[in-house]
Each structure stands twice: as C-alpha cells, then as structure tokens.
Amino acid sequence: MRYTLRQLEYFIAAGEAGSITLASERIHISQPSISTAISHLEQELNVQLFVRHHAQGLSLTPVGRDLLREAKNLVAQAQNLYLLASEVTDQVRGSLALGCMVTLAPMLVPELTHSFTSSYPAASIRHTEGNHEELFEGLRRSEIDLAICYDLQIPEDIEFAPLVELPPHVLMSADDPLARKSSVELAEIAGKPMILLDLPISGEYFLALFLNEGLEPTIAARSAHHDVVRTMVANGYGYSILNATPRSDSALDGRKLVRVRLAGKHRPMTIGTATLKSLRKTKLVMAFSEHCQAHVSDAYIPGMIAPNCEAPGQSGA
Numbered sequence: 001m002r003y004t005l006r007q008l009e010y011f012i013a014a015g016e017a018g019s020i021t022l023a024s025e026r027i028h029i030s031q032p033s034i035s036t037a038i039s040h041l042e043q044e045l046n047v048q049l050f051v052r053h054h055a056q057g058l059s060l061t062p063v064g065r066d067l068l069r070e071a072k073n074l075v076a077q078a079q080n081l082y083l084l085a086s087e088v089t090d091q092v093r094g095s096l097a098l099g100c101m102v103t104l105a106p107m108l109v110p111e112l113t114h115s116f117t118s119s120y121p122a123a124s125i126r127h128t129e130g131n132h133e134e135l136f137e138g139l140r141r142s143e144i145d146l147a148i149c150y151d152l153q154i155p156e157d158i159e160f161a162p163l164v165e166l167p168p169h170v171l172m173s174a175d176d177p178l179a180r181k182s183s184v185e186l187a188e189i190a191g192k193p194m195i196l197l198d199l200p201i202s203g204e205y206f207l208a209l210f211l212n213e214g215l216e217p218t219i220a221a222r223s224a225h226h227d228v229v230r231t232m233v234a235n236g237y238g239y240s241i242l243n244a245t246p247r248s249d250s251a252l253d254g255r256k257l258v259r260v261r262l263a264g265k266h267r268p269m270t271i272g273t274a275t276l277k278s279l280r281k282t283k284l285v286m287a288f289s290e291h292c293q294a295h296v297s298d299a300y301i302p303g304m305i306a307p308n309c310e311a312p313g314q315s316g317a
Helices: 005-017 020-027 031-045 062-087 105-119 132-140 202-211 226-234 283-295
Strands: 050-053 057-060 094-101 123-130 146-150 158-166 169-173 193-197 218-223 240-242 257-262 269-276
Touching (some): 005 031, 020 031, 020 057, 094 283, 105 123, 132 146, 146 283, 193 202, 193 240, 226 240
Antiparallel strands (some): 169 257
16 A cells, blocks of 8 residues: 555545645645645546646545545544554543534634643644534534534534533624623613624524513624624624623724623523534543533633633623
8 A cells, every 4th residue: 555544634635625725724734745645646546536626626526526435434444543542541542523613713722722632642633613503413424523512402412511601791892882881781782783693503592682581683784703793893883792702802903892791691601512422432532521621611711701700891702
C-alpha cells in the first residue's frame, strides 16, 4: 500500500468541503499539501477523484464518491485502534470529533480543546460548528462523538449533561436611551426594532419569551450569524436578545455594545454536552465530558462572562 491515512484524511476534507481552500481552513493544512495528497491518490489508484472547476472548487466524480465513503470507513477503523487500545490502558488517546453550537464555538472551543490536549497529549480534537439540528444529526450519523449545545428541544435519543445556565439579556448600542437602565422589561422593547438571531430552535426560544407574556416583537432584521447581529445592534439598527456573553463589549467594527438585564422570570438556556444514548461512551469521550464539567461553571466559562461574575448594566453581549 503506497498511500497513507494522512492522504486519505486530506482527500476526505476536500471531498466534504468541495474546495481545497475550505478544506485547508477546516483542517489547518496548507493548500499545496492537500493538492499533492489528492494527486498522489489519483495516481496510485489510477482514478480521477474530482472534477476541477475553475474558481468554483471541486466536485466528486462517481468513483470519487464511492472512494470517499470507503476512505471515511478506513480512517474510522484506524482511529478505532487507538480507542480500543485506550480502553484497556489508563491512557486517554485517539481523535475526538467535537461539535459545538455555532454561536458558542468561538468562545468555548479554543480554550477547552487546548487545555484538554495539553492534559492529554495523546489525544487530538477535530471540531466542527453547526446549529442544533445539524449537531443532533451529526451525533446520529457518528460524524460527531460529543456536542456542546443548549438544552433546547433535546430529542429522546440524545443524552444531555448540563454545565451552566445562561439567562437572557437585552443587547443594545451604547447610544440607546434604555442602555442606561439597570434592567428592562419585554413590554418596554416589544415595539422597538429587534435584530433576531435566527437559528433553528434558538430563534423559536427568543420569540417564545415574548409569546409567554402575550407580546409580539417588532422584528426589523434577522441573521443566523452572531457577529452580524452584534454589529447591527452596535450601529443602532435595533436591540437583540441573547444569552451568551462574550468578554468583549465591542462589535467587530469596534462600536460599543451594552448588555442590560431582562427583568422578570424567563427560561434560561443551559449549556451542556450531548451524546447519543445508544452509543457506549469511550474513555476519550468520558474524559472530555469530565473536562467540560471541570472548566465550565457559574463562576467561570471559557471566553465568556460567567453568570456569577455579571453585574447589572455590565457591558458585553
């Protein structure tokens, strides 16, 4: 056999991304290395794996689709060797496929994964981001071993272990007159323009806050991107309601944001880890779950302001 598992991994990344550029960004490997690996596989197997589209990425050939499926199976079997070995030894090792809610990933993933691999050098983590529906499907298809998400509409086949509760708050521009208040009620903002973080399940949660009080928000704009919502709010387009609180009180364009407590009793979002109930947890998955329990709490959340560290009227988002 004159091809390597590393070359297969690069082929898989390109096949799933549909682009060498995107694959390079996802797995943090240079584009020339990925291109060379694909060319070597094509020469070694004497097949064409991709159709190259000028400036439009790649598409798999029919044989490329078949080989992608087999390559994924082969790489998974190779990883299982590490997992099986770790089960009969005290060493935590192998590759963990981690999924994370797209709004939480920029804050949680870097510190959590770095501290975990520092504690367990024989382990590695491949992470991906998605909304709740995508994460649950990833768990069912065994594309993800463990997901970090919220406790919203958890399906029956998913086991959820809570980490920390995040109450909702109102995010405003620094120039908004209500930004000087210590708290605001939903009735005060329902008639003002709202920038809705519009993700599956999450969007329903935000709208339900108003519905539960017999109110209807005035939605001025929607976005599935957390930073777009924050920047629109910072520019005075309207307010938003969010739960996660980055440590920065600035939007990406540098404009300031203010977070104001939402008065009343409202269902919080709870961050936790999700796994598939029917799948036995490996030592690696259990170790990462315990790592999350030890590093995420009311007193400390990686990349975020924890609930016990908040003060009324504190800036942030």
